[in-house]
Amino acid sequence: MAFDETKTEDFKVVGQRVKRPDGVDKVTGKAKFGADAVAPGMLFAAIVRSPHAHARIVKIDTSKAEALSGVKGIVTRADFATGLTGGDLDVLENVMAGEKALYDGHAVAAVAATSQLVARDAAKLVEVEYEVLPHVTDVDKAMASDAPVIREGAADQSVPEGMHPNVVRYHESGHGDIEAGFAEADLVVEDSFKTEATHQGYIEPHACLAQLGGDNKGELWCCTQGHWNVQKLCAAMLGLETSQLRVTASEIGGGFGGKTAVFIEPVALALSRKTNRPVKLVMSRSEVFRATGPTASTSMDIKIGMKKDGTITAGQGTFRLQGGAFPGAPMEFTAMCAFAPYNLQNVKQVGYDVMANRPKQAAYRAPGSPMAAFAVESVIDELCKKLGLDPIEVRLKNASKQGTKASFGPTWDRIGLVETLEAAQSHPHYSAPLKEGQGRGISCGFWFNHGGETSVTLALSEDGTAQLSVGTPDIGGSRASMAQMAAEELGIPYENIRTTIADTATLGYNEVSHGSRVTYASGLATIKAARAAVKILCARAAAKWGIDEDAVVWENGCAKPSGPNAGEFDPLPIEKLTRSMGRTGGPIVGHFEATPEGAGVSFATHIVDAEVDKETGQTKVVRYTVVQDAGKAINPAYVEGQFQGGAAQGIGWALNEEYIYGEDGRLQNSVFLDYRIPVASDLPMIDTVIVEVPNPGHPYGVRGVGETSICPPLAAIANAVSNAAGVRLKELPMSPPRILAALEDQANNG
């Protein structure tokens, strides 16, 4: 029925593997990404960056740069708004250094010139006098009493007395009696783990084109996961009225959370205002590594007690996250996700947000959760081995389910962890024999998912097709998914819907494409907007037939009388109603503007087989299976793509990727040659199983899928590698030198 709140079966378009509408443009080079924007008379910009990890800026002399032919303007911190506080001040401080450079690569000035070459030459002529200060880049060292203080007064009131000023936030949660829980256990395993910072590794560097006049009215084109957020932040940093800055999102060549922040956009706007010319600013790969937001690095202690039958009696975790020179490392999510898959009577998690002389961390798919899973699931694997228990049986025995209490407090609603474990257990992969030198690893993972402010408009055209405007940049095939949901509701072909990512002047506020929220929230908004349009269509039909609006139903793209009592009329197809809409009441448009609050959490279980060469330390992932609860897969091909993408990035994070800092605090590997993300030949075919346990908060049952897929890989791979190598790996990445060191340590110390 047309206006039912939920629909769980008899889908016609939803669930189909339709082609994405942007696919051909992207593979033929027609799609316009951030660096493709051009404007008449535009200038090119380059940023001057600190070569020091920590230094006071004594003086900036721009005279030589200004004298260079072709240079049209230079900005420093003095060209941005003053009086900002809190998070806005932190963002500005990161975009353009004030009194101190806080990390290698921190922006200190920027130049606009008539060509890219001139801009780069001029940037080298900007003379910055620094007073170099002591620095720290390691999370544990940054907490030590002798660590240099990065920013005084940055800590909030949550931090217990006596902590170093670099500890800026503290979290503690849990329930039960943790010591009594450990006393109940037959075996307690306690261990420490570390993970290095990794980058999202999106292929498209940040890029934008800015135009801002002296009247403070502007336009900005940029690659971003959320252009309303860019509008808000840039307006604050430049002292603009928010509505006077119109922001348009380009196509996006990957984001994964890293494009939820601003880095260069305010700089380009400031240069444009200063020069009264459009300014284009494109980051190099090295700049992306040095000065955008990687993940936090971590140091973690885990203690878990288990009975001989596999019952977990208590779990305790301490999570120290380094998030760069600003507050914000997602330690609370690390803490809350750590034990979320398990129904524990006694659990305690503590988190520390620690500053160091590194770039300000940014979100990366389920921020904080993958590291937690690595530590907790490694200890569970160790307990299973020592007690001779099957790892999936143990997880099933302790699994969170509807009605159990989450490790972070609330009682779970309908969730699908058990279903993912059962699907993994019955998958042929789990029982397949291993070859010599191979090991198998299992891990569960959890992420919350999110709703957020959402605004959608669906306008019908006179020929019965529809234009759908959404405000969430398409980072994973969402235009196709939105069109499928609109087509399902309208009862028209998928191809008859065109989905556009609208600019900030076209719709109400849309939160960033993050938190796996797009298919859930923009999808829900699309369904509601389509239903609003259908209601108008039914009213138009009712008026034509002279019957009550409630006596009209919408089926298969047509208005029909609801039953014999409503009268006998031929069905009115959508195109007949839209053709005359100008004369029957005007344009037919459906809207939805709200903050959906029914996002459904999701769980995943991964199975990994890995092979380790004990002579070289080289690791190869030979088989990988992702099992995840999607709630309802709107387009199974894109859901599988998200599953595989999370696993692929997890393989890189687990085995190769890391930020390497020298003794001087400078990043040593700021290009893809030295920072190695997986390429196709590094990856096995990643098999996928979509579990569908509907989310009661979405009309079709959708749960977000983009983030949970990266929660289990670090742990599942670590368990597989540890089982193959015969030694527990406790530090990521598990690069050949680390594996060899672990093997050597085991040989020396047993």
Next chain:
Amino acid sequence: MVEVNLWSGLRAFADGKDCVEVDAKNVGEVLSGLVEKYPGLEHVIEAGVSVAVDGKVIASGLTEPVKPDSEVYLMQQLKGG
């Protein structure tokens, strides 16, 4: 009255309690009630929190209803990548 469970790190701002009572009919009143009763929680709530009501995590909706027998948990504000 509604029982509100706090994460244990907030005990320091709520007279050592991790479960407190406030008079509230919706999420907004839960938050304002907490600040009124325990002013030390204001900085936490101002910084942004989510509220789980009967297992449903409310990220921002102040008008979401709360019943006297609802299970209510104050949670860290949810974000994502």
